[in-house]
Amino acid sequence: MADRLTQLQDAVDQLANQFVASLYYINKHHDLQTLSATDTVRQEKKIEGDQDPGEKEVDPYPADVFRAGQKELAQDLIIKEQQIEAFISMLPGLDNSEKDQQDTIRQLEEELMAAEQKRKEAVKEKEAVLARLESVIRSVKRP
Amino acid sequence: MAEQPQANALASLFPTPPPFWQSFTAKNVARIEELRAAQAGPEHTSHATATSLPIRLLELPTELRLLQPPEPPKDGIYRCFGDTYNLNEELPSLEEQGIPQVYTPPATPTGSGKHFDRALILKRLAKSLLLNFLELVGIMSVNPEQYAEKVQDLRNLFINFHHLLNEYRPHQARESLILMMQDQLDRSKAETEGILKMKAQVESVLEELGKKGLVEKEQNEPLMLEDGGKEDEDLSSDVWTELRKEFG
Structure with missing residues (x-):
């Protein structure tokens, strides 16, 4: 579009x-x-x-x-x-000035980085838990 | 005859990438990042924005030299597919194009002003377009020979309209960028949340299993069931009911 x-x-x-x-x-x-x-x-x-x-x-x-x-x-x-x-x-951002926009962009950039960091941590934790679960399942299926 | 187009297609194959793409290994990229960080000093490292070019390093080992972006051309002109382009393309003003400006210019979008006046001007222009067309039809119905002046007016109005909109483009680009970033942020957050939720679920399952002593029992059980899965299934059935309860 x-x-x-x-x-x-x-x-x-x-x-x-x-x-x-x-x-x-x-x-x-x-x-x-x-x-x-x-x-x-x-x-x-x-x-x-x-x-x-x-x-x-x-x-x-x-x-x-x-x-x-x-x-x-x-x-x-x-x-x-x-x-x-x-x-x-409906033109986007009629009430934003360029300065507002740049401030918003900068702020979003920081938030994005923080969120990405969190996401990576979560993925790591998930993998650890998955490994634990897998070991349990393996021990169940093939004793 | 039939082979002619095929030969052409072969002759115009997409060009191979320039040879230096091979230098961009993960190792090399990490290495140059390191060097740059060292060069910039500790205070700069965290706040490299997208607008600033990476710091130029003067002495580099040969395998990293190609990772350094070249300097932007000094005369501000570059060539691409045989055409020359300006580095900073500027929107020519209406006067330069010989078109009268029929509105008082609003605060430029690069300033800090707001844009309500811009919308107002656009609406006025749109109404003027209709009115001028009505006048044109009126003139044509009385004396078709005198169309030229009105048509010229209409033309000016249209060009003015487009010009205003084009001036607005950078603003809109930034606005879209904000939207996209917001989107990505939301998605990233949702993903993190989903992962954490799943983790909690899995952990609770493990805990339940642990409570039943199954986990320990399983792990400590000597591996002596050689002949088939009967006892096997008995042992695991508890685990499966537990899992079924959890994940439905």
Whole structure:
């Protein structure tokens, strides 16, 4: 798992991607309108459409689908932004200064050494006890 | 034709480690530690932190010479896989990259200040991003030709955001280190505890056995049971019931 800082940066990049995607969606799928009575919507779709339907400049969606798509994109933007704010609030150690951190690290280092020492002692004792137990078991099994 | 890739794979085998790895025997390492401790004097020995380089020893026997890390390059540049790197890589400031800084710089993470203001700035930037995008969409709907300025604004905001986060990285690295150390400490403590617990358990079993006189009896018993395990099992059955009681 990536650290939170990277997650945040990824989220920001995703937001940028969503911006572009939203604009692209509107640009690609909006409906064509006539501005005055004399205008007509050019039917270029029909000419080019046969050869390469994927390359149409505008591919109008029905009004309700278009609006639903718009709404979803807008909601996604808001959600992403809220996610970013949540990440910001969760950045590790916002309330620690560098000095605090170094003090903590030093203290932990000492504690670690002490714990390691204790652990080694415990292992030694364990081995001694194990040896005793083994000798007992051996004497039981093979008298 | 089919053999071509294989030949390439052979040609690009992972390089063997440099020859001096053979000098790093446990004996040599212990020996150089000793020499270093002697050189540093008694007051330094316990507090060698990870940040300080080990003391350089001037006269060393040849087999230990390779254990001495070389001096860091004097000009601050080193080469790795054909690229040059700087020893202390610095984050170029926004001005150096020709990007306007849109926030008042918070206390740098290297200072002793706290970081609440940093989070606040980041949140403001995030909101500005959304607002600017809204404005961009608005402008595009009225006059698509005038997008350039707003897009530039958005770009600046994004770069500022990333810059702030990158400044925060060393802080986060230290924070992760603290977490990891805490983790290791907890694990070490738990392990010690587990060992001690097991030891106590085993000791109590031994004690019980001793109370029953089994241990002594077993140890003093002359070894005369040659023919099979009948009596053997009788003797040990007490031990097994005892063990079963203990470990369920």
